[in-house]
Amino acid sequence: MATQAHLDIRNLTMAYGDAVIQENLNFTVKRGEIFVIMGGSGCGKSTLLRHLIGLMTPYEGQILLDGTDLWQASQEERNQLISRCGVLYQGGALWSSMTLAENLEVPLKEYTTLSNKQISEVISYKLALVGLAGFEDYYPSEISGGMQKRAGLARAIALDPDILFFDEPSAGLDPISSRLLDDLILQLRDSLGATVVIVTHELASIFTVGDNSIFLDPDAKTSIASGAPKELLETSTDPRVRKFLTRTT
Amino acid sequence: MPQPTQDVKYQLDSGNSTAVLSLCGDWCFDAGIPQSEPLFADLSRQQKNSTLQINCEQLGKWDSGLMTFLLALLDTCRQHKIAVDTSQLPVGAQKLLDLATRVPERKGARRAVLGLPVLTRIGNVTIEMHRNWEDLLSFLGETVYAVGNMLRGKARFRTSDLFYQIEGAGPSALAIITLISTLVGLILAFVGAVQLRLFGAQIFIADLVGLGMAREMGAMMTAIIMAGRTGAAYAAQLGTMQVNEEIDALKTMGISPIEFLVLPRLMALCLMMPLLCIYADFMGIFGGAIVSALMLDISFFEYYQQLQSSVALKHFLIGLIKAAIFGVIVATSGCFRGMQCGRSASAVGFAATNAVVTSIVLIVVADAIVTIICQILGY
Structure with a gap:
């Protein structure tokens, strides 16, 4: 089970209009691993994430989620596939007109047949998982940035997803909060058995959580290295990768 | 082994000091989760200080x-002082339980309904209303002060911003103003025509449409369109700048957001509204002519002659003054509500x-006041 491919990217080329951002990307994310997409600012990390979760259409190439090509599937199949993914956006992306409980309720109402009592139990449980027990009736604007991020995570895991995507999970968090969030990601992976894909440039997180990774370069317009981050640090000879991983200028 | 149905997913073997709860089958939402109340009722009959395995x-x-x-179970057991042995649970479930109970609920976090x-x-x-008035x-005070600064040539805003706002509030609105005011002219003429024909006084249709558009409808319709179009946009x-902390950024640079953001918008609407109003007047009169x-069967020439004898310059001027006032109202209420905005999408x-609501209410009130003043002054 552990070696099975969960997400398979083949010859992916991404572009805005005709301006190519990254081309010829090939990588496989195995089931249950934590995969890091790294690279400097503006290299197309977030764009790649937007492709993986079906927000953008590839210019060329395929994205296979659980063996199904996202863009060959019908709209309905695609929605079904995407609903098995949990996404944590950079700023949490909580719906500001709803309380935390209502934010979590939306996917639960949409994709499950649970009773209202069960839904409220699940909501309390998920909020407790991210350390926000009792904050059901708060609006996103009433809690701090770190709490918003954790609430976003609670919403991302509301449907017990198979695969979790994180866009810059530590952006805007202090070192301790960001460490706690990394721990939480690890614990959730271990206990839920979910696959995790993280976009980040935070070195501390990359080495703490990453099982495998891909390094995108804005000038080469493709990935210039891949493998476990710790091994890359030891073995990579590419000066661009070394500079990035050792924080030298 | 019998297929587990929804009802027999657990079995409770009570003992004196130890009870054993055996879970079997799939415990997924898809497969259905059994009712927990009967089990909890059984548990409540357990001895205190016993153990549940x-x-x-x-x-x-x-x-x-x-x-x-499990969380509900733990809660119930705590109430009845029963210790729970969770060591037989799957490792993942144990970790999740640990995670969910690690951070205790913060005291006072939960809100009373x-x-x-x-x-x-x-x-x-x-x-709240009182505060609103203060705000x-x-x-208004800051805006007047900023206008004063501008008249002395001291206000800091970008001229390119002013022209950009003028373009947005003027030429871009021409299409919709054309459509609406021509139709308003048509409607006025149509309603009037039916009545005037009864008296054989068809020719006075020009007076009706001309006076109606110039004094009232031209300015009013333009203002309402601009409130919906430009006031809401402001x-x-x-508001979005407030959410993105862009307004705070201006303040910390020592630039007054009123001068930098509100003045160009206010000026743009004040300048453009009378022009749009004059344009709307003519389009409406043209609609009436059709x-x-x-x-x-009144020819364009007859219509024009009748118009000339009844509508004087002062009627247009009254409309223009109104339009300028409405422009100030639309711009200030749009900018005021934007500056007052909270920090979220909603x-x-x-x-x-x-x-939009504030603008339209104030427009109608201002219109009434100006009309009464004109009446008293005899214009």
Whole structure:
């Protein structure tokens, strides 16, 4: 089970209009691993994430989620596939007109047949998982940035997803909060058995959580290295990768 | 082994000091989670200080359904002082339980359901209204001060911004103004034509449409269109800038947001509204001419002559003055609501709605006041 491919990217080329951002990307994310997409600012990390979760259409190439090509599937199949993914956006992306409980309720109402009592139990449980027990009736604007991020995570895991995507999970968090969030990601992976894909440039997180990774370069317009981050640090000879991983200028 | 049905997913073997709860089958939401109340009722009959062991040998797949059940179970057992042995649970479930119970609920975090007495609510609304007036007055004060600065040539805003706003508030609105005011002219003429024909006084259709458009409808319709089109846009723009902390960025640079953001918008609308109004007047009168020609057989020339004898320059001037006043109203209420905006997406929507409502109410009130003043002065 552990070696099975969960997400398979083949010859992916991404572009805005005709301006190519990254081309010829090939990588496989195995089931249950934590995969890091790294690279400097503006290299197309977030764009790649937007492709993986079906927000953008590839210019060329395929994205296979659980063996199904996202863009060959019908709209309905695609929605079904995407609903098995949990996404944590950079700023949490909580719906500001709803309380935390209502934010979590939306996917639960949409994709499950649970009773209202069960839904409220699940909501309390998920909020407790991210350390926000009792904050059901708060609006996103009433809690701090770190709490918003954790609430976003609670919403991302509301449907017990198979695969979790994180866009810059530590952006805007202090070192301790960001460490706690990394721990939480690890614990959730271990206990839920979910696959995790993280976009980040935070070195501390990359080495703490990453099982495998891909390094995108804005000038080469493709990935210039891949493998476990710790091994890359030891073995990579590419000066661009070394500079990035050792924080030298 | 019998297929586990929804009813027999657990079995409770009570003992004196130790009870064993055996879970079997799939505990997923898809497979259905059994009712927990009967089990909890059984548990409440257990001796205090006894132990509950959870046996998971026959447990199949599980998801959050099992976890919510376990959390409720732990809660019940705590109430009845029963110790729970969770060591037999799947490792993942143990970790999740640990995670979910690690951070205790913060005291006072949970909110009481809001059920304020009516009087308290009325009080709150009144205080809110009072604050609103304070905000409005200080906003108006700052705006007047900024205009004063501008007249002395000291206001800091970008001229390119002013031209950009002028373009947005003027030429871009021409298409919709053309459509609406021509139709308003048509409607006025149409309604009037039916009545005037009864008296054989068709020719006075020109007076009706000409005076109606020049004095009232031209300015009024333009103002209402601009409130919906530009006033709402101002509120949404400034509101979003408030959300993105862009307005704070201006303040910390020592630049007055009133001068930098509100002045160009205010100026743009003040300059453009009279021009749009004059344009709307002519389009409306043109609409009236079409109806007159088609329904009443009044030629364009006759219509024009009648118009000249009845509508004087002062009628247009009254309309223009109104338009300028309406321009100030639309710009200030749009900008005021935008500056007042809270820091969330829903607050921006609220600000835009409020801007339009405030503008339209104030436009009608101002129109009434100006009309009465004109009446008294005999214009």
